Amino acid sequence: MSSILVKNEARLGLKLVAPAVGIIGLLVIYPILFNVYLSFFDVQLNGSKTFVGLDNYTDLLGNPRYYHSIGVSVIYLIGTVVGTTVLGLAASILMNQEFRFRNLARGLILLPYFAPVISVVFGWQFIFDPVNGIYNHVVVDVLHLTDTRENLIGNPDSALFVVILFDIWKHFPIAYLLFLAKLQSVPKDLYEAAAIDGQNAWGRFWHVTLPELRFVIATVVLLRIIWNLNRFEDVYLLAPNVETLPIFTYYQAFAGIVDQGGAAAISVIQLLVLVGLIWLYVRKVLKW
Amino acid sequence: MKHSLLVTRAALVNGLLISSLASAATVEFWTAQTQTDRLKNIELLASTFEALNDGVTVNVVAVDENEMATQMAAAVAAGTTPQLIEVNSEIIMALGEEGIVDSKTHQGVINDIGKSRFHKGALTTLTSPSGDYYGLPYHGWIQGIWYRKDWFDEKGLAAPNTWENIETAAKTLTDKANNQYGILVGTKQDSYTEQVFTQLALSNNAAEFDAKGNLIFNSPATLETIQYYNTLAKYNPPGPQNWRARDYYLQGKMAMFFYSTYIMDDLSLAEVAKGSLSSENFKELSGGTFDPNLVKNTAFAPIITHKSAASYGTLSGLVALKTNNADDTQATKDFIEFMYDPASYITFLHMAPGGMNPMLKGIAEDPAYLEDPNGVFTLYGADKMKQIVSGFDDIRSFSVVKGKTFPASGAFFAKSVIPRMIYDVTIENKDPQAALDSAEAEMKTIMGE
Numbered sequence: 137m138s139s140i141l142v143k144n145e146a147r148l149g150l151k152l153v154a155p156a157v158g159i160i161g162l163l164v165i166y167p168i169l170f171n172v173y174l175s176f177f178d179v180q181l182n183g184s185k186t187f188v189g190l191d192n193y194t195d196l197l198g199n200p201r202y203y204h205s206i207g208v209s210v211i212y213l214i215g216t217v218v219g220t221t222v223l224g225l226a227a228s229i230l231m232n233q234e235f236r237f238r239n240l241a242r243g244l245i246l247l248p249y250f251a252p253v254i255s256v257v258f259g260w261q262f263i264f265d266p267v268n269g270i271y272n273h274v275v276v277d278v279l280h281l282t283d284t285r286e287n288l289i290g291n292p293d294s295a296l297f298v299v300i301l302f303d304i305w306k307h308f309p310i311a312y313l314l315f316l317a318k319l320q321s322v323p324k325d326l327y328e329a330a331a332i333d334g335q336n337a338w339g340r341f342w343h344v345t346l347p348e349l350r351f352v353i354a355t356v357v358l359l360r361i362i363w364n365l366n367r368f369e370d371v372y373l374l375a376p377n378v379e380t381l382p383i384f385t386y387y388q389a390f391a392g393i394v395d396q397g398g399a400a401a402i403s404v405i406q407l408l409v410l411v412g413l414i415w416l417y418v419r420k421v422l423k424w
Numbered sequence: 425m426k427h428s429l430l431v432t433r434a435a436l437v438n439g440l441l442i443s444s445l446a447s448a449a450t451v452e453f454w455t456a457q458t459q460t461d462r463l464k465n466i467e468l469l470a471s472t473f474e475a476l477n478d479g480v481t482v483n484v485v486a487v488d489e490n491e492m493a494t495q496m497a498a499a500v501a502a503g504t505t506p507q508l509i510e511v512n513s514e515i516i517m518a519l520g521e522e523g524i525v526d527s528k529t530h531q532g533v534i535n536d537i538g539k540s541r542f543h544k545g546a547l548t549t550l551t552s553p554s555g556d557y558y559g560l561p562y563h564g565w566i567q568g569i570w571y572r573k574d575w576f577d578e579k580g581l582a583a584p585n586t587w588e589n590i591e592t593a594a595k596t597l598t599d600k601a602n603n604q605y606g607i608l609v610g611t612k613q614d615s616y617t618e619q620v621f622t623q624l625a626l627s628n629n630a631a632e633f634d635a636k637g638n639l640i641f642n643s644p645a646t647l648e649t650i651q652y653y654n655t656l657a658k659y660n661p662p663g664p665q666n667w668r669a670r671d672y673y674l675q676g677k678m679a680m681f682f683y684s685t686y687i688m689d690d691l692s693l694a695e696v697a698k699g700s701l702s703s704e705n706f707k708e709l710s711g712g713t714f715d716p717n718l719v720k721n722t723a724f725a726p727i728i729t730h731k732s733a734a735s736y737g738t739l740s741g742l743v744a745l746k747t748n749n750a751d752d753t754q755a756t757k758d759f760i761e762f763m764y765d766p767a768s769y770i771t772f773l774h775m776a777p778g779g780m781n782p783m784l785k786g787i788a789e790d791p792a793y794l795e796d797p798n799g800v801f802t803l804y805g806a807d808k809m810k811q812i813v814s815g816f817d818d819i820r821s822f823s824v825v826k827g828k829t830f831p832a833s834g835a836f837f838a839k840s841v842i843p844r845m846i847y848d849v850t851i852e853n854k855d856p857q858a859a860l861d862s863a864e865a866e867m868k869t870i871m872g873e
Contacts, residue, residue: 181500181522195869266662267603267672283601287663292852377613377664377847387840390494396501 168407175400185397192401196388205384209365212300212380217360219304221353224311229345231312232319242316249309257373260302264289295375302374303364311356318352319345358420362413381406448479449755452506456489456740462775469771473762480755493518493838500524507756509743510562513549516741517823517834520558529744529757530557537764537784543816546783550741551829553637558831560760561783563773564739566815567619568726570673570687571680572597576723584680585725587627587652594659597679605672606659608681610843611850612666617843620682622822623736625649627728632822632867633830639871642864645731650849650856657850664851674718684737685812688778691719692800719803726815735815739783766790777801781813788813835870 175192177185196202231242248256264271266287275281288294322345330340368382376383385406389399455466463486470482485506487495492511496519499505505524519525534542534557546561569584575597576583584590594606610617625631630645661669661678670687672678727735742763744756762768764784770793773780777796787793788809794801801809823833836842845863848854 181497181519181524183501184523267605267669267677268675285600285603285662287661290663290665290851377851396497 171400171407172404174397175404177397179396179400188397192397193405195398196401196405199388201379201384205379205381208296208379209381211296212303212367212371212378213361213364215297215300216303216307216364217357219300220308220311220360221357223304223308224315224356225349225353227308227312228315228319229341231316245312246309248306249313251306253306253369254373256306257302257370260298260374261289264298266290289375290377292377295378299371299375299378303367303370306370307360311360314352314356315349318349322348354420358417362417365409365413448481449749449751450481450483451508451752451756451759452483452485453759454485454487454492454495454506454509454511456487456492456511457775458486458488465771465775469763469768472768473759476762477755477758480758482759489515496524505745505747507745507747507752508759509745510740511743512740513559513561513738513821514823514834514837516550516559516743517552517829517831518838519743520552520556521831521835524745525558526744526746526753526756527552527556527558529753529760530560532757533560533760533764536761541784541786543783543785543813545819545824546739546816548829549739549819549821549824552831553829559741559743561739561741561816562763563780564737564783564816564819565684565686565779565781566726566735566737566812567623567682567684568724568735569680569728570683570691570722570724572673572721573723574721575679583723583725585728587624587728587730590680590728591652591655593680594656598659603677605661605678606680607656608660608665608669608673608678609653609656610666610682611657611660611847612664613840613843613847614666615837615840615843616667616682617846618837618840619684619736619738621649621653621842621846623682623728623734624653624730625822626736626820627730627732627734628652629731631825632833632836633825635826635828637828637830639864639867641867642860647856647860650846650860653846654849654856660850664847684779685781686776686779688800688804689776689798691722692778692798692803726812734820736821737815737819738821739816739819766792778804778812781809781816783816832867832871836867839866839870841866841870 174185176187176189178188178191179185227245231238231245235241263269264287266272266285271288272285276283276285286294289298326344326348327340330344335343366382367380368386371378371380372383372386379387385399385402389395389402453466453470455463457463457466463484467484470484474480474482487509489511492509492515496505496509516525520527534547539547542561546564547557550557550559550561552558569590571584571593575581576593579593579596581593581596582589584593590607596606598604598606610620625646628645628649630641630643630649632639632641634640661672667683669678670681670683673681674690727733742760744753744760747753747756763772766787769782769784769787770790773782773787773793774796777798777800782788782793789806794806794809796802821833822836823830841863845859848859848862849856
């Protein structure tokens, strides 16, 4: 090809990507840069700014609640990711067996995932209401397991576990869906061969199912970590006193009059964490 | 029917007073009244005003009170600031300090209506330290303890108007084994908690600021109030609670609770209470039936006395915001004055009889006002109404000390400093002094900004 053609093609290429570059620049790059800029200022609503250097960052990093929320987030992440993966795996293996009404059962399992968050949150709050809820009614009035009524969602010690349980219940179907799709493509002869080799059910799971599912499991785990690191609505609606990182950010930045400088500083730090995760995602998930 | 008559009267009166405005102007009005029926009412008022003023458009936008500050920040940053908002006094003071409020328009309205017609305490609440009006008081409520008079009488308990009486009654009437609770005080990290705490703190002479503006929150009086509050919280329904738990009272599972005059509506009318037990307030729904004798058996203790007598209430105001358009500003001023016209004012206040009380003198005695569509005032009587409303001449709060206002108090409120302190003590079992220390530190940080 002549050099003119190459040049022309390159020029055309540039013209073709220009709108996309422009839009990304305007809607993604510019806000990020402006946000970094704002994080060094004390910003008033009327737009006046005072340069405060790293004050916004030192305020944040000196706040004990920030570290507490990181701790809560870690427990929340481990609990939910392990829980959804294990439950999703168990459900998918069960649903991969032949039985009557299998399709109906497969569909029903997906319900929690598709139900709107707000409605199931209210359902859970009804169940655990300390005075009128069915949970306390059964535990205290019917089974007489204890005399004291508990507010499981309100009590900060149990709230985190209710929130984890809620997330597992709500989101395991997506893990189940991905696992089941893969399981259906595992050739039957692999299981037959393993059986001939004398493997029992556990051995077949360990030596056939798990290796076949390896990449799907890794993908699910990674995706769940990325989603749940930023999970806001489930936690905030169900138990706003469980301060995971996104909830802490919300209280810190957006409760009351917006502290725009402080909020910018928090989001810069969050951005760094997210960039790390995106890098991991691109390197691992997209390569599989 | 009555509403439309009132509005027609308003139309006639205003039609004579206000000559039509010349050019096109827009008033975007953000109201904190998000319920559909209230919005319809406000829109009716807005279209009446539009009909009277050629070329003026009034856009009514409902914004949740808790979202107001955030939405304002976004709107100001985007250059789409509304011309007028209606929101509570704490947010008004905080917005005033942000330099986006049009005090000149407020001054103009006060000059036109007459300063002496406003309840003094209400106007002071919205005055800046330098004497500017950050907003115009529009409606307000008084808080107190509503209690089961029949249960109190049965046990020989005195009315809950002192610390001792409240504690004794709460203790006596709590029977957790039978799912009965003595009292409701706020323990969630939201504004209800601050409202309950404020009244108790004021009755113990605790304050955020002294008259010179020094932060004196970390005091023995505050500490004592926190400890007392913690004691009361033991007789609460389990776990963190807020005002929604008042439905336990309507179900007969609670002996007393702190609440505003907004409850008058709910208590008076079986129908209204049934609505409250089923629709929006999902959480505490029991399916229990409404007790028609509840009004008769309920009494109200608005004043709590310990070291001093304290009543507590708060108000919402109208706030004009700075615009670049003189026509918009003029239209906004005219709209505000229209909203204070007795006919439209009463139409607005009747959206929540008892809950929304007038800030202008004379309205509470107006026969049109006393004939609310739900018949609430007939039940309570004109004298009682006048008494409730007169509280606004001498209203106490953390942000007003000896006639001086301290807007930082609004910022503390907006950041939920006190509710978080109370939550830490009552739910997380944090040491009261330690919680008070960190609340004070947080207040200092906010003031330093």
